[in-house]
Amino acid sequence: MSSEVVLLGCPAPAKLNLFLHIIGRRDDGYHLLQSVFQLIDRCDTLDFYVRNDRQIKRINSVHGVPENDDLCVRAARLLQQYSNSQLGADIQLHKVLPMGGGVGGGSSDAATTLLALNYLWGCHLQEAELMHLGLQLGADVPFFIGRTNAFVEGIGEQMTSLATPERWFLVIEPGVHVPTPTIFSAKELTRNTKPVKITDFSNAAKVEWKNDLQAVACALHTEIQQAIDWLRQFELNIGDAKMTGSGSCVFCSFADEETAKSIQSKVPNRWKSWTAKALSQHPINSKINL
Template identity: 60%
Template sequence: MARTLNNCPAPAKINLFLHVIGRRADGYHLLQTAFQLLDRGDTLHFSVRGDGTIRRTTEVAGVAEAEDLVVRAARLLQSATGTSLGADIGIDKILPMGGGLGGGSSDAATTLIALNHLWETGLDRRALMGLGVKLGADVPFFIFGTNAFAEGIGEELTALSTPKLWYIVIEPGIAAPTAAIFSDPELTRDTKAVRITDFPEATNQFGKNDLQVVATKLYPPIDEALQWLRQYGDARMTGSGACVFCAFSQENEADEALQAARKTGRSSWKAWKAQAIEHHPLSHLLGR
């Protein structure tokens, strides 16, 4: 049995649209969204321990080890399967927290997939998704392993074919706390539900992000980044923010926009390019 797995990708996601269509009695919001995987993300490294200890071997600024979704995911899998094994986990963190890119959720999903393989605990994709939702509503999507139309609180997933596009993403230098966005009294929760067949495969210019109006009001730097990026197309915020993105059909056009973003003189901005990908890079560990 392999005792280590290094350089395990935890890809970012963007929400091509995000509609809030209602609210459950328990306070959770009912959503519809399209998740798109990108070829940029964090990288994790795993080494099996025989003593049952779960240990994070790298520091993550602002996140205590016990609260890290990576550590919580490992302990959840350990508890659910009864394995006596543990792991050392290293993280090369590049995705921002509070960015709407699913960084923490993706890290947790990669942890569940990798350790299920290393520990030989034998859970299938559906069982891992069931564990993942206990950690966060976005975690099951990354385990699902392909771009998806999502409903419910984000955990009801249907595979979705999306165009092969390039994206420019701007991190505007702030974090947008999800709770603050969803609890704002100006958030509308009555967008009409759509069907997956309504989503056009040829374009991502569908619907809107219902959270964007609230986020740009609370956090003006998000609005500033959106306004700048709109010169290139239908710029949008992903998730509850704070990152914004714009799609390009040609890589050279994306490169031009990226160069322009880096020349704006806004030191708080971090801009980067990523390509849409179809499958999670670790999907092969769970089978298709």
Template identity: 65%
Template sequence: MDALLDQSMLQCPAPAKLNLFLHVTGRRADGYHLLQTAFQLIDHGDTLDIVRREDGLIHRTNEIAGVPEDSDLIVRAARLLKAHTASPYGAELTLHKILPMGGGLGGGSSDAATTLIALNRLWQCGLRRQELMNLGLQLGADVPFFLFGRNAFAEGVGEVLQEITTPDCWYLVIEPGVQVPTPAIFSSKELTRDTKTFRITDFSGSADKHLRNDLQAVACTLFPEVAEVIDWLSKFGNAKMTGSGACVFCDFADEISADEVLKQVPDRWISWKARALSQHPMAHLVQA
């Protein structure tokens, strides 16, 4: 991808994330849950083609099943940036979607962040990273992470971020074939909301086998397909669900090891491998 063209940015990457762990530590008065998690970027995700328009109109050029244009996070992100900056420009947005919806991979949030990064350059807005992150939080709790641009230890509702170093490894990811709606998980009476907090200095990456995803047990009860994948993948390592589900992942030290397990995944599931990223591929386009 050319880093910057005069009027367009093509094949802009919107990488997926994995939650190496996810603890629910409390609940605010407004109903939002307090979390601790570790976000890991991986080299697999959606891509966007973004073309600047001179007439100020914002338009998504392709259909996305189940996502009307007005509610699409990329369109909302573009409109939010335009309103914030009073930019005279518009944009044509084409989203090449490969990440599953309701998969816990942050696909929509990553798409929104990539849209903000690209349009900030194409429209010559000049917003710095923190200002973009503040805007992104209005779109969703995971959006600031993708704008942060590095793997991160997150607290609060997921917006308080500190950079962390994570292992250079490979991940095998399995899609169970179901969409897990986040509200159904967080509203469950079975959800544990009092996990003890810990310090970032106690986190050393995916080797922390005692760390878990507090949402996993609820998702497995509501969606047996998720439990089935976890049971199968656990034969090969420390399999966990990411986010609020439904995708399940396991880390491997090298690509060959991931490939060996990938060959064995039953055909009824979609599966793929991805390498850990140390930073967002578009992070260099945002001023600190």
């Protein structure tokens, strides 16, 4: 049975990779990358109901995701085991973000679960401990636990907080699912992009900000290339329209909401699209005293 201790409407925001460079590969096969991760206000939301019997259950169905495979459930069980908490939780996930879209939906859900249950269960784990746990669930999870935009390096584990400009994004879902391992294992993938410095990011003229995974994904799925080509007619600077992560979502940034929504109204009906605002910090900060 659930107790009366609840936390409703916890946001799990999407992220966009403002660029993604592959600069090398380690002996163990992991790729070395550089990227800027940008939080946006498009979110899944989660409801948590504390249980006193240590059971952890997802109380709604999510299409294509069995309960035991759900990163939220796995995150809750991992935290419970690590902290030896005697409490459990019913979890309800309201899914908005696309799966296989490169916007970090599953990782963000897991991070919000760790943050919320650490608070509700009174585990009092520090951010570094939660990040360590999160890394066991996925490479992007620690970023969402950090709750700020970041310049990301290494295999994704080295993060430096970064201030990013206020802007709006138009995001298109081309309707294809891109398996991340397929992209990273492709022999055509560029793996020798010249490293950049965090200070370069504010001076875009110095660097071609691109997504090195984009060419491989577009070769596999022509819909991604078509969406990028369509967005390019509206970009302010060459290369603004690009894919995020390993795909399949593509995006372009604009100075204001009115411009983004005006261009969204022109998106061909065969694609799903949405607009989102850049965030400077994780929206869960307003719900939980972290």
